[in-house]
Amino acid sequence: MPEKTEKPTAETTATAAEDRPRRRQARGERRISQLLEAAATVFSTTGYTAASTNAIAREAGVSPGTLYQFFPNKEAIAIELGSRLMHEMRQSYDEVLTPIDPAVTPVEEVIAGTVDRFIAFNCRHPAFFALMHGPDIPGRIAEEHDALHATLVTRVETILAPFVPGAPAPAVTRTARMCVGIYMAGLELILAHEGAEREAYVQELKDVLLRYLRPLVGDVVK
Amino acid sequence: MPEKTEKPTAETTATAAEDRPRRRQARGERRISQLLEAAATVFSTTGYTAASTNAIAREAGVSPGTLYQFFPNKEAIAIELGSRLMHEMRQSYDEVLTPIDPAVTPVEEVIAGTVDRFIAFNCRHPAFFALMHGPDIPGRIAEEHDALHATLVTRVETILAPFVPGAPAPAVTRTARMCVGIYMAGLELILAHEGAEREAYVQELKDVLLRYLRPLVGDVVK
Amino acid sequence: MPEKTEKPTAETTATAAEDRPRRRQARGERRISQLLEAAATVFSTTGYTAASTNAIAREAGVSPGTLYQFFPNKEAIAIELGSRLMHEMRQSYDEVLTPIDPAVTPVEEVIAGTVDRFIAFNCRHPAFFALMHGPDIPGRIAEEHDALHATLVTRVETILAPFVPGAPAPAVTRTARMCVGIYMAGLELILAHEGAEREAYVQELKDVLLRYLRPLVGDVVK
Amino acid sequence: MPEKTEKPTAETTATAAEDRPRRRQARGERRISQLLEAAATVFSTTGYTAASTNAIAREAGVSPGTLYQFFPNKEAIAIELGSRLMHEMRQSYDEVLTPIDPAVTPVEEVIAGTVDRFIAFNCRHPAFFALMHGPDIPGRIAEEHDALHATLVTRVETILAPFVPGAPAPAVTRTARMCVGIYMAGLELILAHEGAEREAYVQELKDVLLRYLRPLVGDVVK
DNA sequence: GATGAATGAGGATTCATTCAT
DNA sequence: TATGAATGAATCCTCATTCAT
Known part of the structure; x- marks a missing residue:
């Protein structure tokens, strides 16, 4: 800045x-x-x-x-950084993704839109990935870290929910977690590449998610 | 060493x-x-x-x-540890998975078998995950780390190859990398849970991979 | 300053x-x-x-x-504080104790009066004790501290003098220093207690001083 | 060493x-x-x-x-030092002063002996004074410090007890504390001087204590 | 080889003091 | 003047690494 x-x-x-x-x-x-x-x-x-x-x-x-x-200390820096990133991320997708009607918006679009949005955010803020991904983060930070993760998962659950109305909650949670995990994995690959190759990985990530989720959704929508 | x-x-x-x-x-x-x-x-x-x-x-x-x-130093410990783990892992799946005939073994089985095998290995050696996953690993180790990763990817490529004979090499590489990423993401969730929940995540991981790969394979096998 | x-x-x-x-x-x-x-x-x-x-x-x-x-710096604060406390203390007892005639005022009264006066002052200004008592006070302050102490001792010598006319100066100095030391010791106990217990310690302090000084004085007065 | x-x-x-x-x-x-x-x-x-x-x-x-x-840290050094000093001090006087019969040993001797012994100890270990005297000692150390002080007081109470059999416990405690305070005050003066002057202060300290305690003891012995 | 002591550079953090506004 | 941000040396403590035995 x-x-x-x-x-x-x-x-x-x-x-x-x-x-x-x-x-x-x-x-x-x-x-x-x-x-x-x-x-x-x-x-x-x-x-x-x-x-x-x-x-x-x-x-x-x-x-x-x-x-x-x-x-006051190193921890506080990480915490504040994480919290700011989260706020910005929330704003970033709140504006568009909040109201999703499965009957109107097809899964493809939801996934593509969400992924694009998140990817854009994460490319702007590579620290987000570092913070979410660190297995060496001690003590108090882990909480913030977990909160961040949990928020993400909840968000995905919310997006998912209307598409799989009949599914039991624990299954939805598992799916949401899996999605977040896949996303992070894809993100790592995406951040590691540039240009066309990066785009290819973005597409690959969308494919993974789409193929993973379509069967679940299909049962209902169709 | x-x-x-x-x-x-x-x-x-x-x-x-x-x-x-x-x-x-x-x-x-x-x-x-x-x-x-x-x-x-x-x-x-x-x-x-x-x-x-x-x-x-x-x-x-x-x-x-x-x-x-x-x-000689801390790095060497991590390197030697990584190298040993890799050796053990290689042996672990070499004995069974090397010869895969797509015409004989269906994808489902390949995936399920590979995943089960890897998961078993990684549950026995949680350090493997720590070593593969650390974003904080400095300098020289990263190389070993990358070698480890590359080996994994190559291995998956090898497994994948017979199933997608027509695919261009870069695409296969991307797919393999994506698979490894997905696997690591799933592994994290699996290691974080126990009992039935863990099993559920194992199944989820298999589902993700299967749905991701079947279309690619299907084109050929069918 | x-x-x-x-x-x-x-x-x-x-x-x-x-x-x-x-x-x-x-x-x-x-x-x-x-x-x-x-x-x-x-x-x-x-x-x-x-x-x-x-x-x-x-x-x-x-x-x-x-x-x-x-x-200008931390030291100066302590020095100015000490100097102000000393001034106030001086005023505090100057008004009453300056003229003491042994033939008129018995030792008991002198001691009791002085102690009461000093105690009252020190209870109002606990910092005085902290400043006089600190063994951790560095460099330049020690001088001010010593000056403060010396002033006290001189003051006590002055009070003592008329009661022990024949005594050699060094002995009077020793006695005065001892008195100040005893006073500080008693003060610490007094400040550490409250109510009746505090009063008891005040009395104890007076007893100590009285018994210590009476023999010296007695030789002359009687 | x-x-x-x-x-x-x-x-x-x-x-x-x-x-x-x-x-x-x-x-x-x-x-x-x-x-x-x-x-x-x-x-x-x-x-x-x-x-x-x-x-x-x-x-x-x-x-x-x-x-x-x-x-493990600075505190621990002070604590260990205090504890060692206390041990050595205990040994130092335990060997001689434990059995005191008021009918046999006059107060003068008890006081002189105790003071000499303590003074000798404290001259050998000036740190003891620093540790007992510090008003700036934080947290955990204060406890050790207080324990040290309490031990001293108890010790003096024990010495005092046989001489003032009828006295109420709180009074004895007050007297013991006063004695310790007087001793510390005298010690400061003693440590600040050398040679003959130091000896004179030692004598002065003994006088103070003797005159302070004789009246209490006299009631009983006589 | 094994041990535990030794080293010293480096890291987090504090604090007396100064500076721009 | 008053403010609060800025400074950097100094503090406590850790840790990779070496050394004497």
Whole structure:
């Protein structure tokens, strides 16, 4: 995120009382974003455990002390980063995918749309993958991590639900989890390639999901 | 791979020179296995980066010094462990799956058999998953890791090949990679559950793979 | 002692130049008191070394920057605090105890009065104890600390002198130091208790001092 | 403590099995003593909080890592040091002072003996004073510190008891605490002086205690 | 070979102090 | 002045690795 240097030129009088404390926070907010971006880079490069706070600070171009002015510890950085990514992801698909009518939208489209959307998001934020995927993430973070995962699964369940009305809940959960797993696996391949090859993997992923889900759906829709 | 080239300060008869080292190597081999087992435990518990050599030595019931008598550094442990696991895995399926005639063995069976075999192996050796899955594995190891992965992929390609004779090589590679990815994703879910639920996930994994592959195969077989 | 010599960039009339600074000093004085109060709290809670300037600023409800507008460094805070406490203490007993005539006032009364007075002061200002008592106080502060201590000792010598006219100076000094030490020891016990128990310790302290000093005094007075 | 270089020259055969692990521990034990000595020096110089583990290691002539091979953290060093000092102190006076018969031993002697013994101990181990006296000692250590203090008080109570048979327990406790406080105050003065002046302070301390306690004792003995 | 001690660079974190606004 | 962000040296502690025995 580029330095926005928002003009602090006195705009009005009424907001002055609010402005003073906010101008301070503005710089802080910028720093926080900057640090989280740096953290995203470092995390996705080295993984959480091997990432050093000094490296993050260096990547952000600040001193270690500055980092600790905004985050109490390394964990908190990962947690905040995860939570922000999740928020952004939620927004990203909420706008389009929420209302899905199986009678109107065919599975193909749902899958293709969802995958495209998620892939786009994950290509923009490779840290998301690092955070979701780390088997070395300790303690408190795992919770956040799990929450993130659970949210994803729930989301998929929600999308799935209208397509498989008769299915028992545990089966739907299993399917949703499987979908998320497949998606992550595909994502890894996609992120590892570029250009046409990447596109090919995207298609491959869609195929896997479609073939996996169609039979389930078909029973109902047809 | 542990240091092997130690010169026995040639000074005795051929038999003696071979005998003593051999006994030593026997003890050494035991130590090495012991250490690798410990490493497997620690790696699969904490991940590679967070695993400390001291912890591995402790787990193995030896002193840190002893560990370094057999491995030059931490990396070497992971590499040797990975290589051994791969060997064992290879043997594990070589004995049965090598000759597959699509005309004789239906895809269902191939998939079910392969999955069962791999799953059994991976449940016996959870470290394999940890090693394949770690995004935090630094430098040199990644190569071994990749080699391991590549071997797996090649293996799957080999299995796949007779079923999709007309397919272009890159497509087969993509499919194989996708299969390995799906398998790893399924494995994670399987390892995370027990009993009936685990079985359900095993079945789910087979379903995914079968549905994914049948269309490809069908074109040919039918 | 806070920076005072700030040049008001001489540019106005004498009155203005005096007036503005004065108002400033007034606010400044309040800030300083505020900060010293906060410092007293923090010092007596955690000791000098463990006290952080940030904590003091927070306790005072100001930013760290503000603190450094009035004190050049942490040491200066302790020094100024000590010096103010000493001043207040001096005033506190000067008003009553200065003129003591052994022929008129019996030792019992002198001791009881002095102890009560000091105790009252120290209960009001627990930081005094923390400052006098800290063995962890570094460098320059020790001097101030010693000055404070020396002042106390001198004061006690002065009180003692008329009661032991014949005694050699070094002996009086020793006795005075011993008294101060005993007082501090008693004070610690007193501050550690409340209510009736506290009163009991106060009495105990008076007993100790009385029994210690009476023989010395008795030789003369009787 | 000087390096003892105990001769490991094979002495016998029977103890060999015990000797091997012990020789290792021997070096370790030596290091521990060395480190504790260094810690004693540093603690009594700078106080607990300001003492850095690096400084302790440096003082002991070892690397920081070595220190942590024997102590899990800074606290543990202080705790172990305190506990060792207490043990040594206990031994120091247990041998002589345990059986005191008021009818046989006059108070003067008891006090003089006890003080001399304690003073000798504390001059040998100035860290004891630092540890008992620190107002900045955090958390867990305070407990050990308090235990140390409590032990002292109890010890004094035990010594006192036979001399004041009729006194109520709380009063005895108060008196014992007062004695310990007076002792610590005197100790500070004693440690701060040398030669004849030091002796004079020792005498002064004895006088204080004697005059404080004689009235209590007198009631009974007479 | 085996042991446990030794090393020291590096990592997370704190804190006195300074600076831009 | 006041603020809060910025700094970087210093702290506690860990860990891969080496060494003496």
